[in-house]
Amino acid sequence: MDIFLATGNAHKAEEFGRMFAKAGLDVRVRSAKDLGGMPYVEEIAGTFHGNCRLKADALRAIAPRKAWVLADDSGLCCDALQGGPGVDSAVYAGVGATDAQNRAKLLEAMKKAPPHKRGARFECHLILLGPNQEVGKFVGQCWGKILEAEVGTEGFGYDSLFVPANEERTFGELSPAKKDAISHRAQAFQLMRSEEHTSELQSHSDLV
């Protein structure tokens, strides 16, 4: 079966590509690019779930009838910022801001936060649409803390500022395989795999 990723973010698509490959699922992971690109979506729902649904529906409208669609809305929620930047993570420093500009704004906003107030979590909300209906929604969280300066060049977004719980290094330093094992996206993906309604997403090994 074909599953189209409802994202214009190449880094997310890469992570899903790796996770699907590692899971050995019997699906062909396709990019929104194969449909001419991810349609523009105004992310105005105000919640991760709502924005995720907007993206899923936008791609569903142009995807082949029998294909599946997977959408991701995610972000970083910092204790010291009352959960911000949250749903605004991608546009924290303004519409069109680069990841580097968003990180710089976060460092500035957290400048005065003492170590015990630097807790944060990444959240990932997924919506999976089958050919006829919503098959499931899945939420993953990854807790950790925000450093006072960037470390590492792996990943994207806020990765170089975030040290996951029980780790010494940022997502910007950890290997992609390690991030794929513990991240918010990985946890939502695992829930999707284990959900009974997604039993059509079988792994090759399940099928033999």
Ligand code: ITT
């Ligand atoms: P799409 O809407 O096209 O999927 P996007 O990047 O705009 O791409 P979101 O609206 O979900 O996606 O915003 C997510 C932002 O949250 C992303 O741009 C990063 O700044 C941050 N983010 C999410 N997951 C992350 C991760 O795994 N590592 C680092 N930053 C992440």
